Amino acid sequence: MPLVVLVLLGGCGGSPGEEDGRAAQDAAAVPGFPYTVTNCGVTSTFKSPPRRAVTMNQHATELLLALGLQDRIAGTAYLDDAVLPAYRPAYDGIEVLAKEYPSKETLLAAGPDFVYGGYSSAFDKAQGRDRAGLARAGINSRLNVEYCTAGPIGLEQLRTEITEVARTFGVPERGAELIAEEQRRIDAVTARVKDRPRPAVFVYDSGDASASTSGGGGMGNEILSLAGGTNVFADLKGTFADVSWEKVIERKPEVVLVYDYGGTTVEAKKQRLLNDPALAEVPAVKNRRFVVLPLSSAVLGVRVADAVESLGRSLHPDAA
Template identity: 65%
Template sequence: MFRIGAASRTLVTTLLLLPLAACGASGGKDDDKAGATAAGFPYTVTNCGVKTTFEQPPKRAVTLNQHATEILLALGLQDRMAGTAYLDDKIQPAYQKAYGSVRVLAREYPSREALLGADPDFVYGGYASAFDKGEGRDRDGLQKAGINTRLNIESCAGGPIGVDDLKTEITQVARIFGVPERGKKLIEREQQGLDSVAARLKGGKPVSVFVYDSGDSSAFTAGGQGLGNDIIRRAGGRNVFSDVHKSFADVSWERVIARKPDVVVIYDYGGTSVAAKRKRLLTDPALKDVPAIRHKRFAVLPLSSAVLGVRAADAVDDLAAQLHPEAK
C-alpha cells in the first residue's frame, strides 16, 4: 500500500518547481504580463493587523526573506521585483534564472537607506524581523513613506499554522499583484503534490520525530504551532513536541530522552552544518539510549522548506521519503 513509482514522484516534484510564467499563465483572467492592467482594483486586504488598499498592482516590489522571494518567483513576478534580500540557503534551481535578474540589496536585511534606495512601492517580508522598527523598516514607517507592505501570515498567526494556510498566502499575494489565476494554478500544483504523498503513505504507521534546530545546553525544537509540525504529520511522522504551544521552543534534553523519538529531523541552515549537528547528538552520552540516536536515524529538512512558502508540498514529499523509505 506504500508503493508509487520513483519516476512518478520525480515528475510531481519537477512540476511543483516550475514557475508559473513557464506554465502558460496567459489565457486566464490575468494576462501574461503579470497584471499589466489594473482590473479588479482597488483591492483592500487586512494582513497581520494592517489594513491596506492597493489602488494598482505593485511595480517595484522588494522581498525580504527567502520564502517571500520564492513565492513571487513562483508566480512569475520577477519583472516587478526591484530588489531582494536575506536567503537561508540556495534558491531552488527552477527559480535561479529568474532570481538572477533581481538586484540583491543585502546579504541579510538591508539598511533603511538601502531599502529606500531601491525605490520600492511594496515590501514583502517573510519574518516579523523584516520590519524591525529599530532598523527603520517598520510597516507604519514604510506606509508613511508611501510604501505598502505585507508580512507572511505564519509570522502573526494566533494559533497553529499548517500547509492549508499556504492557500491564503498565495491567494492574497497573487491578488495584490493582479494575477489571481496564477495563484490558483500554483495552489493546484501544491495540492497535487500533497495528494500524491498522502496516497503513497495511506495506511502507514507514523514514526515519532524530534526536530533538532540547534542548541547545546538545551534543544531548540519545533513545537505544535508552526508549519514544521504539519509538514511532519503529512510526511508520516508524529512530532514528539507537538504539545508545545509555540512554533519553536527550547526544551530540556531530559524531555527529549523521555519522549524516545525514532527519528531526528535536523533543520539545515546557517553556519552550523548538518554533519556538526549530527555529531553533537551522536557524541552526547546522555542521548545514547534514545532510539533515533542508537539506530542513527536522521532526516534533513532545509529551514527554508519548513516555513510557509512554495516549498511546502515538496518538503512533505522529501521528508516522507526519508521517514518512510519503503514508500518511494
C-alpha cells in the same frame, strides 16, 4: 519617494497633474483594483499592482518567483540556503540588497512600492523598517501569515498566503494554479503514507545547552504530519520552542529531523547528538536515524509540497 513612484507609473515628462491622470488610467486598466486586504492587522489598499517590490527572506522571494513576478522585484535580501534550481535564472537577474536584512537607507534607496517579509524580524522597528513607518513613506507591505496566525498553521494558511499575494499583484489565476499543484502533490504523498506507522520525530533546529525545536504551531509541524510522522513536541505552542535535553530523552524519538541552514553544518549537528553520552539510548541517536530538511522548506511558502515529498520518502522509504 512618492515622486519616484509617479515617474515609474507614468513615465518621464509631463506635469504632476498629467502624471496623476496617467496613474489613474493605469489603475483602471487592471481588473480588480483598487484592492484592499488586511494582513497581520495592517489594512492596505492597492490602487494598482506593485511594480517595485522588495522581498526580505527566502520564502517571500521564492513565492513571487513561483508566480512569475521577477520583473516586479526591485531588490531582495536574506537567503537561508540555495534558491530552488527552477528559480535560479530569474533570481540571478534581481539585485541583492544585502546578505541579511538591508538598512533602512538601503531599502529606501531601492525605491520600493511594496515590501514583503517572510519573518516578523523583517519589519524591525528599531532598524526603521517597521510596517507603520513604511506606510508613512507611502510603501505598502505584507508579512507572511505564519507569523501572525493564532493557532496551528496548515494548508489553509498556505492557500491564504498564495491567494492574497497573487491577488495583490493582479495575477489571481497564477495563484490558483500554484495552489492546485501544491495540493495535488501533497495529496499524492498523504495517500501513500496514510496506513503506515507514524514514527516519533524530534526536530533539531539548533542549540547546545538546550535544543531549539519545532513546536506544534508552525508549518514545520504540519509538513511533518502530512509526510507521515509525529512531532514529539507538537504539544508546545508556537512555531519554535526551546526544550531541555532531558525532555528530548523522555520522549524517545525514533527519528531526528535536522534543519539545514546557517553556519552550523548538518554534520556538526549530528555529531552534537551522537557525541552526547546522555543521548546514547535515545532510539533515533542509537540507530543513527537522521533525516534532513532545508530550513527554507520548513516554513509557509512554495516549498511545502517539496518538503512533504522529501520527508515522506525519508520517513517511509518503502512506500511506493
